[in-house]
Amino acid sequence: MEVLAACHVHSNWSYDGTWSLQDLNSGFRRRGYRVLMMTEHDRGFTAERFDEFRGACAKASTNDLLIVPGIEYSDAENRVHVLVWGLESFLGEGLPTIGMLQHVQGGGGVAVLAHPSRRDAWKCVAPSWTDKFLGIEAWNRKYDGWAPSQSAPDIVEQTGAVPFVGLDFHTHRQFFPLGMVLELPKNISEETVLDALRRRHSAARVFGMPLRRSLMNTALPLLKIAERSRKAGVSLVKRSKRRGTK
Secondary structure: OEEEEEEEEOOOOOOOOOOOHHHHHHHHHOOOOOEEEEOEEOOOOOHHHHHHHHHHHHHHOOOOOEEEOEEEEEOOOOOOEEEEEOOOOOOOOOOOHHHHHHHHHHOOOEEEEOOOOHHHHHHHOOOOOHHHOOEEEEEEHHHHOOOOOOOHHHHHHHHOOEEEEEOOEOOHHHOOOEEEEEEOOOOOOHHHHHHHHHOOOEEEEEOOEEOOHHHHHHHHHHHHHHHHHHHHHHHHHHHHHHHHHO
């Protein structure tokens, strides 16, 4: 069966998250998601805290929505970020990307390059990394906005990675019709979700449609206009708030 998963989600277990795991369950379940792929920031985590987090994800999961624990690992320069699921232990903060990816690959985990357009992180990707990425975020709601990344399609094509879509959810502003459709058996569990990802039994969806390069090329002009309008509106609201505080 096909199941809709929300990827790249932060809760208040991250230093900059605001929603509890229970509130995330309720909010995403109402929007038709069956799986939440959590990616808490590595900053502030320890091995003990990660164990507690895994337990909290299991406790907050319900029959209608599974919460899968994961970590967003960042390099020491806070430039390259990698979403990781499937490891039972925490690797550490500020790790060199290649070493971290080797640990993930050796431990049977899943790694996805996050928001490649942020700070031109894609320029840091070395040839030795590419076989260790299952996927690359072709669209990150927080950083790319209402239009997909312009640099990601070429990287996805060059590496053969799975195009991922991620909300980078921190607040309600990141709710957006992006998701990964997973082909799962009837029993939805962390292991069946990870197995579907490893087997590439997954596909990106936007507004319920498959995210293909042809769709991105066709829709990109309109999406860019929408994104410019959105940013202009946000800027106007911020200026109004600043004037109101003077």
